[in-house]
Amino acid sequence: MGRSCLADRLEHYVRLTDREQQALARLEENERPVRRGAMVRRERDNSTELFVLRSGWLFSSxxxxxxxxxxxxxHLPGDVIGLSAAAFGESPEAVVALTDARVHPFDRGLLRDLFEDHPRLAAIVLMLAKLDYVAVVDRLASIGRTPARARVASLILETAGRLRITKPDLGRGFDLPLTQEEIGDATGLTAVHVNRMMRTLVEDGVIARSGSRVEILDEQRLARIAKHVDRYSRLDTGWLPAAR
Amino acid sequence: MGRSCLADRLEHYVRLTDREQQALARLEENERPVRRGAMVRRERDNSTELFVLRSGWLFSSxxxxxxxxxxxxxHLPGDVIGLSAAAFGESPEAVVALTDARVHPFDRGLLRDLFEDHPRLAAIVLMLAKLDYVAVVDRLASIGRTPARARVASLILETAGRLRITKPDLGRGFDLPLTQEEIGDATGLTAVHVNRMMRTLVEDGVIARSGSRVEILDEQRLARIAKHVDRYSRLDTGWLPAAR
DNA sequence: CGTCCTCTTGACGGCTTTCAATAAAAGTGG
DNA sequence: CCACTTTTATTGAAAGCCGTCAAGAGGACG
Known part of the structure; x- marks a missing residue:
């Protein structure tokens, strides 16, 4: 699969035309390795480049x-990163690598080309942006309105769900390359309290852990604990423009 | 000004062509009154209509x-509401009226038309979506990482800032049509604690209140208390496609 | 083999919630 | 316009969740 990883992802939602695939391939002509811990983009950075993430994990903060x-x-492989920076001319978020990773940087001029020549792809970009929006909204509700244990459960559940989109054979276990401090920064908690909450989840037999590996033992209960709002976030492609 | 209120808003960012203005006017051909407290859209509602808000306040929850x-x-006048519902075929959020309001409902088919015929307007729609995204991200950081007083301060400051975009002559005082319970639901606090925090802000001479009216007495201090991240969220229109 | 980072656990304190009661304001129907 | 009801605002006291501080253990990496 030397193909575009963005195309791979979008094929989950729509069948792309050859012309559309070519347009997407242009976004991934360049590649750049990123090392764990590296700051790919600083807050207020006025670089307007976008990225497609090919491999590894990043996060915005x-x-x-x-x-x-x-x-x-x-951010997981297949994600488009930096749309906000492209739109504002300055990045509202910092972007940092959680693991070694590879990214495909591309100029926002290519984004403009998409809007001009590929209305359907442009509309799909909007849908991807809205997926991010809904994810952040769910995190907001989790942090604003649920106790610590639920927030940690929610993060585990959401991440497992996202990994399963590209790897349906994920099983119940996966690698979560976040320190407890980072989990705390994602859930609005301290590292100490994250530790305590994960311990209770393990003690209650809801999850198991060894190193950075997490195994979900009782997903239904984990979902109840997380007060998980189950969105089958299938995109509705019914409104999209015709492909070109 | 019988003009499109969305066009009015967008003119703050770009100069619209006649053809673009006509396209936007189509979005506001219908109008519907909404009464205070009414639920305009329920969560999981599979209505895919969008709205332009003409007058009054709504909120998503x-x-x-x-x-x-x-x-x-x-949501304030000029906002486009329901993009997520249009993209997913089902609303991730409920939409409720805080005050009596008027909305312009339009079918998402018109959104498709925008992508097909007006690439620049489509790109602007993406920018508006990203504005919402950044606002939610800021709220997330506020709730996840700041104490109660800062969260309340932040909500007041953000709202005042948004109102000033359309009414630069706002002065320091404005009407905030939210109950303390609603402020709590927005900031991840209880109504009781919102009350206490607002009282300390009043006692410290940072704001004044009477009824639902809020007056900002010391904006700099309010910003410090809120740990406000000052984004001059000017949109960068440099990358937009040519107008049609 | 030493250093640094991460994980783990306990004790304590503080911020926020919960519970409760009253006052004030707004909405409703006559 | 006035009683009546309901909602909202306000305040105190007590409890609880989570943060802070501290110390030690385990691992990764040079």
Missing amino acids: ILLDDGSRQIVRL | ILLDDGSRQIVRL
Whole structure:
């Protein structure tokens, strides 16, 4: 599969024309390795490049002046990163690598080309943006309105669900390459309390852990604990423009 | 000004062509009154209509199964509401009227037309979506990483800032048509604690209140308290496709 | 083999919630 | 316009969840 990984992802939703595939392939003509811990983009950075993530995990975060950090979103392979920076001319979020990764950077001029020549792909970009939006909204509800245990459960569940989209054979276990401090930054907790909450989840037999590996033992109960709002986030492609 | 209120808003960012203005006018051919407290859209509602808000305030919210609620976003005149529902074929959020309001409903087929015939307007729609995204991200950081007083301060500051976009002559005072319970649902707090925090803000001379009217007495201090991340969210229109 | 990072656990304190009661305001129907 | 009801605002006291501080253990990496 030397194909575009973005195309691979979009094929889950629509059947792409050859011309559309070619347009997407242009987004991935360049490739850049990124090392674990590297800051791919700083907050307020005025670089307007976008990325397609080919392999590895990144995250977007906001830094507050007192040094605390809010992790907003994890990025998995196939994600398009930096739409906000392209739209604002300045990045509202920092982007950091959780693991070694490879990204395909491309100029926002190519995004414009998509809007001009491929209305259907442009509409799909909007849908991807809205997927991110809904994910952040769910995290907001989790942090704003559920206790610590539910927030941790929710993060595990959401991540497992996203991994399953591309790897349906995931089984119940997966690697979660986040330190407990990072999990805390994503859930609005301290590392210490994340530790305690994960311990209770293990003690209750809901999950198992060894190192960074997480295994979901009782998904139904995990979902109840997380107060998980089950969206079958299937995109509705019924409104899309005709392909070109 | 019988003109499109969406066009009015977009003119702050770009100069619209006649053809673009006509396309936008089509979105506002219908009008519907909404009464205070009315639920314009239920969660999981499979209506895919969109709205332009002409007058009044609405909010989007998520309901959790234990009855608690997270208010995600306030909607002010000129906002486009329901893009997510259009993209997913089902609304991820409930939409409720805070005040009596008027909305312009339109079919998502018109959104498709925008993508096909007006690439620049389509790109602007993406930018508007990203504006919402960044607003929710900021709220996320506020709720996840700041104490109660900062969250309340942040909500007041953000709302004042948004109102000033359309009414630069706002002065320091404005009407905030939210109950303290609703402020709590927006900031992840209880109504009781919202009350206490607002009282400290009043006692410290940062704001004044009477009824639902809020007056900002010391904006700099309010911003410090809120740990406000100052984004001059000017949109960068440099990448947009040519107008048609 | 030493250093640094991460994980783990306990004790304590503080911020926020919960519970409760009253006052004030807004909405309703006569 | 006035009683009546319902909603909203306000305040105190007590309890609980989570953060802070501290110390030690285990691992990764040079």
